[in-house]
Amino acid sequence: MTIQLHNTKTGKKETFVPIDKNSITMYLCGPTVYNYAHIGNARPAVVFDVLNNLLKYHYPKVTYARNITDIDDKINKSAMELGQNIKKYAKKYADIYNHDIEQLGVQAPDIEPYATEHIPQIIAMINDLITKGHAYAAEGHVLFSVNSYENYGRLSNRNIDDMIAGARVEIAPYKKHPADFVLWKPSDESLPGWGSPWGRGRPGWHIECSAMCKEHLGTIIDIHCGGRDLVFPHHENEAAQSCCANSTESFANYWVHNGMINMDNHKMSKSLGNILLIKDVVKKHKGEVIRWLLLSSQYRQSVSWSEDSIYKSQKTLDRIYTALRENQDSIAEVHHNNIPASIIKALDDDLNTPIAFAEINKIAKQLAKAKSSNDKVLYKSQLLSAGLLLGFFQENPESWFKADDIDSDKIEKLIKQRNTARDNKDWEKSDQIRNELAAMNVVLEDSAKGTRWSVKNQ
RNA sequence: GGCUGGAUGGUAGAGUGGCUAUACAUCGGUUUGCAAAACCGCGGACACCAGUUCGAAUCUGGUUCCAGCCUCCA
Numbered sequence: 235m236t237i238q239l240h241n242t243k244t245g246k247k248e249t250f251v252p253i254d255k256n257s258i259t260m261y262l263c264g265p266t267v268y269n270y271a272h273i274g275n276a277r278p279a280v281v282f283d284v285l286n287n288l289l290k291y292h293y294p295k296v297t298y299a300r301n302i303t304d305i306d307d308k309i310n311k312s313a314m315e316l317g318q319n320i321k322k323y324a325k326k327y328a329d330i331y332n333h334d335i336e337q338l339g340v341q342a343p344d345i346e347p348y349a350t351e352h353i354p355q356i357i358a359m360i361n362d363l364i365t366k367g368h369a370y371a372a373e374g375h376v377l378f379s380v381n382s383y384e385n386y387g388r389l390s391n392r393n394i395d396d397m398i399a400g401a402r403v404e405i406a407p408y409k410k411h412p413a414d415f416v417l418w419k420p421s422d423e424s425l426p427g428w429g430s431p432w433g434r435g436r437p438g439w440h441i442e443c444s445a446m447c448k449e450h451l452g453t454i455i456d457i458h459c460g461g462r463d464l465v466f467p468h469h470e471n472e473a474a475q476s477c478c479a480n481s482t483e484s485f486a487n488y489w490v491h492n493g494m495i496n497m498d499n500h501k502m503s504k505s506l507g508n509i510l511l512i513k514d515v516v517k518k519h520k521g522e523v524i525r526w527l528l529l530s531s532q533y534r535q536s537v538s539w540s541e542d543s544i545y546k547s548q549k550t551l552d553r554i555y556t557a558l559r560e561n562q563d564s565i566a567e568v569h570h571n572n573i574p575a576s577i578i579k580a581l582d583d584d585l586n587t588p589i590a591f592a593e594i595n596k597i598a599k600q601l602a603k604a605k606s607s608n609d610k611v612l613y614k615s616q617l618l619s620a621g622l623l624l625g626f627f628q629e630n631p632e633s634w635f636k637a638d639d640i641d642s643d644k645i646e647k648l649i650k651q652r653n654t655a656r657d658n659k660d661w662e663k664s665d666q667i668r669n670e671l672a673a674m675n676v677v678l679e680d681s682a683k684g685t686r687w688s689v690k691n692q
Numbered sequence: 693g694g695c696u697g698g699a700u701g702g703u704a705g706a707g708u709g710g711c712u713a714u715a716c717a718u719c720g721g722u723u724u725g726c727a728a729a730a731c732c733g734c735g736g737a738c739a740c741c742a743g744u745u746c747g748a749a750u751c752u753g754g755u756u757c758c759a760g761c762c763u764c765c766a
Contacts, residue, residue, distance in 0.1 A: 553729095592706070
């Protein structure tokens with residue numbers, strides 16, 4: 235068994251070699267909670283949920299941490315504009331994030347650290363950086379000195395001087411070097427703040443992740459994940475801080491970054507104003523459908539988001555659930571051992587979910603065609619076991635085709651009436667009832683076994 | 693300007709130096725009171741130009757176009 239992962243550090247696909255195969259550590263940069271979570275927040279949560287499952291399939295112990303950044307100027311700004319308590323405001327959106335991604339089948343991580351609960355660790359780390367000559371205090375701020383770290387820029391493959399030449403932002407006067415970034419900044423009374431050797435203040439962006447990684451996973455971790463757009467500056471800075479503060483060569487051995495979501499061939503982003511919120515998407519579509527869509531591209535590629543791609547995901551899952559619905563009497567054994575090797579092989583290869591999905595489709599087809607009870611049990615077991623690993627097919631197939639807000643008794647009564655009419659070959663009445671149900675978005679399917687109904691998905 | 697990635701059938705999306713990806717859609721068939729679902733089957737693709745090779749959509753070089761990061765971002 236070897237997992238291959240594309241490592242941003244080297245720009246290559248590499249064989250994953252853990253620091254300690256009996257205890258794997260993985261960290262995902264979770265959201266800064268200042269608004270409703272969008273589908274761009276959902277993609278890493280979903281993708282690395284699968285990676286977490288895969289690692290847990292292979293290794294006896296995996297510690298997966300996914301943080302919540304609940305102290306940030308964006309949070310302060312939003313909360314203050316709305317006249318709300320900043321702490322409560324952040325907590326509210328952290329809970330919403332968790333609730334929303336849960337709808338997409340994302341399991342809770344092993345550890346969910348909050349930045350504000352790690353202020354002492356953050357201050358200690360900043361102290362270390364100052365002591366070791368990698369940071370300096372100036373005008374109530376503490377800044378990381380990029381010149382003090384020769385490897386600065388290596389993760390994101392950037393040359394500091396080039397970046398400064400193209401810099402478009404005004405440089406704060408207290409910075410020794412234009413690329414120096416803030417570790418600690420002063421807070422006035424209106425802002426959240428904590429006592430520190432540099433006065434009352436709050437942490438800058440980046441340091442919280444370094445401190446939380448160290449606290450929960452150690453000074454060097456196996457895998458650090460996040461969105462592609464975090465490579466610079468966030469991860470570059472995290473790596474610099476951590477390596478300097480901990481006096482280590484490496485911070486994370488594997489840096490794994492997911493691609494963006496594209497709407498009309500453009501990244502979904504705040505500046506373009508094309509943000510789609512999870513809460514709005516799951517109002518219209520099943521979470522599992524969205525999860526399928528998010529995993530139907532390999533994680534490093536962009537996802538083309540459209541109504542059409544949602545529809546395709548819906549239809550594909552409908553077909554698979556139909557196969558399961560036809561085989562409800564077969565008793566499947568859901569177990570790791572029943573996951574087909576082809577699926578593990580696909581996932582081991584840098585999380586190739588499209589191939590895994592192709593395999594799932596083939597198995598679903600086998601299941602639909604299966605004649606013998608042995609085959610039925612075999613394929614159903616494979617499908618449900620692989621589904622568990624990837625986060626699919628655990629819903630009851632009957633309920634998959636129903637809607638929560640529908641009057642089942644009434645529908646079944648009408649179906650009974652229609653079947654009486656059919657027995658009497660009263661096709662006119664039969665069709666009239668079918669139309670009546672169709673108006674309620676209910677689709678009927680007659681078979682030798684009786685009449686089956688489903689709510690038509692939009 | 694610097695650094696990354698891309699360009700595959702109607703659409704989405706993998707992969708491979710010669711062998712059906714897969715899904716959705718279309719078309720034909722089986723089935724059906726009608727239908728639906730399911731199944732069977734048929735097509736159809738590798739941006740452009742050179743080169744390497746017995747053979748390239750797959751390797752190399754170039755061209756064009758697209759996206760991302762360099763500024764908050766997942």
